[in-house]
Amino acid sequence: MxxxxxxxxxxxxxxxxxxxxxxxxxxxxxxxxxxxxxxxxxxxxxxxxxxxxxxxxxxxxxxxxxxxxxxxxxxxxxxxxxxxxxxxxxxDFFNITETQHPGVEATGASVGPAIADGRALKAAVPRGQRFGPALPPGTSTEDVFGVGADRRARLDGLALDGSVRTPEGRLPLGGLNQYALPVGSVGAFTGAWGGASRMRATCGTDTDRAAPCSTDTHEVTVRGGRVVSTSATPGGGPIAPGTTVLVGRETGARQLRKLAVGAPVRVRHRLVASSSRAPYRFALGxxxxxxxxxxxxxxxxxxxxxxxxxxxxxxxxxxxxxxxxxxxxxxxxxxxxxxxxxxxxxxxxxxxxxxxxxxxxxxxxxxxxxxxxxxxxxxxxxxxxxxxxxxxxxxx
Known part of the structure; x- marks a missing residue:
């Protein structure tokens, strides 16, 4: 022994x-x-x-x-x-229940960022949308534990850096495969999200997880650099490889409504570390x-x-x-x-x-x-x- x-x-x-x-x-x-x-x-x-x-x-x-x-x-x-x-x-902590939003199913998605095999799977939800005990002062939903390409474990923060380029201009990206999007933002959903409904992403606010779901939403599906479909409400089901679904709420929804089928759209996103220069092979919130x-x-x-x-x-x-x-x-x-x-x-x-x-x-x-x-x-x-x-x- x-x-x-x-x-x-x-x-x-x-x-x-x-x-x-x-x-x-x-x-x-x-x-x-x-x-x-x-x-x-x-x-x-x-x-x-x-x-x-x-x-x-x-x-x-x-x-x-x-x-x-x-x-x-x-x-x-x-x-x-x-x-x-x-x-x-x-x-990580996760979206385990949705008792405050009748008719909306919990997604089971985690709160913080996640990286697997060097690939960014998701970014962090707003602080007020997290599940779990209160965060200690000075911490955030972007905090992660991870291991870099240098094989060293460390604590860090991972923030989303992304944009949506459209004929109308460039929009900031407010989320990546998240169960909650910031108020007024546009979020991207890829095949890594899975088949769960994207409706939960438009519920609550940045400070109140239990706030009602937004009634001002819009969804745009982008494939091959162009809009292939639009919808007034977030949908569900698997997202095909090479496809990105953009979900907007409030101001973000109004921006997405300007995009007609066939419009050129380019979506860019990455997770940026607060301190580490070594790229992460693995991280979670x-x-x-x-x-x-x-x-x-x-x-x-x-x-x-x-x-x-x-x-x-x-x-x-x-x-x-x-x-x-x-x-x-x-x-x-x-x-x-x-x-x-x-x-x-x-x-x-x-x-x-x-x-x-x-x-x-x-x-x-x-x-x-x-x-x-x-x-x-x-x-x-x-x-x-x-x-x-x-x-x-x-x-x-």
């Missing part, structure tokens, strides 16, 4: 007692180990499951687990097995809780819950994937402040919170197994389908 968690010895977590000893540890693959241990915390004992990933090993990499469409969900175990991952955890070894100001130290989080150590060469257990004996979980303290005690300099509660899932292969197994107890009694996750891959 491995001797692990030495970084926790004698460390005091925020609002908690020193963490307990490792109860189980095993090698999942070269450069990938799994541990579980108890954490005495303010609201009771939490039980942690941790994957330690060494990106210095050239056979190990991290990637985005996803079901093949932005607006789709699947259990983490199914995503991992489908993509050949040896381990993984759930990812959430929010930072630890930066340069210091917890972010204003972290919630009262609300305990089952959590999933990521820690970054050794200048981005090592990654810690943390998922708490949702069994009744441990369901009280940790506060966000305690999560930051836990990951710092484990050696992380930076840390990032992912979706928690019923979404929290950690999977890993047992030695010799061809498929992963769920290592924690999901708090809902079974795996919750999620839009994405962090996958750990090991090549021979």
């Amino acid at each position: 491995l001797t692990a968690c030495g970084a926790l010895a004698g460390a005091t977590l925020a609002g908690a007692s020193p963490a307990g000893a490792v109860q189980e540890a095993s090698v999942i693959a070269p450069g990938v180990t799994y541990e579980e241990f108890d954490i005495p915390a303010a609201k009771g004992t939490a039980h942690a499951h941790v994957l330690r990933v060494d990106l210095r090993d050239p056979h190990v990499r991290l990637g985005l687990l996803h079901p093949g469409a932005v607006a789709a969900r699947a259990p983490v175990s199914r995503l991992a097995d489908a993509q050949g991952a040896v381990a993984g955890v759930n990812g 959430g929010y930072p809780v630890l930066a340069d070894g210091r917890p972010l100001p204003g972290l919630d130290d009262r609300t305990a819950a089952v959590r999933t989080a990521v820690g970054i150590a050794d200048g981005g060469r090592r990654v810690l994937l943390l998922a708490l257990d949702g069994a009744p004996a441990h369901r009280a979980g940790l506060t966000i402040a305690e999560v930051a303290g836990t990951l710092r005690a484990l050696g992380a300099q930076d840390a990032f919170s992912l979706d928690g509660g019923g979404s929290t899932t950690l999977v890993a292969r047992a030695p010799g197994a061809a498929a992963v197994s769920v290592r924690n107890h999901p708090s809902g009694g079974a795996e919750r389908p999620v839009p994405n996750g962090v996958g750990v891959f090991s090549a021979p």
Whole structure:
């Protein structure tokens, strides 16, 4: 058995007692180990499951687990097995329900940006449209955890840079495959979105997710650089390769109404990093809780819950994937402040919170197994389908 968690010895977590000893540890693959241990915390004992990933090993990499469409969900175990991952955890918060908008279905799409295999899948929704707990001061829906082409993990921000060039002039692009568009904007939907309805993108406002859906909308389909169809309301169904659907609301809708079938249109979009010069091979949203070894100001130290989080150590060469257990004996979980303290005690300099509660899932292969197994107890009694996750891959 491995001797692990030495970084926790004698460390005091925020609002908690020193963490307990490792109860189980095993090698999942070269450069990938799994541990579980108890954490005495303010609201009771939490039980942690941790994957330690060494990106210095050239056979190990991290990637985005996803079901093949932005607006789709699947259990983490199914995503991992489908993509050949040896381990993984759930990812970003997502559009899980639409009780405030009768007749509008939840898309299942994630809140923040997402990049898979170097390809931008989506951008971030407005802050007021996000699902999940309140963001810490100074953070945004554009915050991401990712790994660059330099194989270093880091925290960053990814902003959308895009435009729609028409005979009337150039329009700024306000969204890319998002379940919510900024008021007055035009958003682009590609084949990566999937077949879900695009109606949700015109509901709510930048500050109020529950606000009514806009009644001033327009949709334009572009193929081969020209408009091929228009509609007064957003539609649904798969988007063919080489096709972009533009959805406008308010001012954006009025601009799109000027485009007749046959009009030339050019759509351009990319995600721009706030700090990294290395292009991202993989990234997903959430929010930072630890930066340069210091917890972010204003972290919630009262609300305990089952959590999933990521820690970054050794200048981005090592990654810690943390998922708490949702069994009744441990369901009280940790506060966000305690999560930051836990990951710092484990050696992380930076840390990032992912979706928690019923979404929290950690999977890993047992030695010799061809498929992963769920290592924690999901708090809902079974795996919750999620839009994405962090996958750990090991090549021979």
